[in-house]
Amino acid sequence: MSIDEMSPVPFYVQLADLLAKQIEDGTLKPRQPIPSEAYLQQTYGVSRGTVRAAVKLMRERGLVLTFAGRGTWVAEQQ
Secondary structure, eight states: OOOOTTOSSOHHHHHHHHHHHHHHTTSSOTTSBOOOHHHHHHHHTOOHHHHHHHHHHHHHTTSEEEETTTEEEEOOOO
16 A cells, blocks of 8 residues: 555545555554554655645544544544
8 A cells, every 4th residue: 555646636635545444444443543643654655744634634534533632543433
């Protein structure tokens, strides 16, 4: 799983989709934190802004919850 640099889909959407797939397949489990911004930047070769936009999109989709001072966690799926 990687970011396709030639795709017309923005990097942050690709990253959000990759993380959503990890939630679906159980790699990222409910009530557990998602990987850090730094880890996601290094792993996928994207900028900090791209990671933040991807996390924001995932929050809007209801996949993760962000708690001030505690980080971003996978939401319980219904």
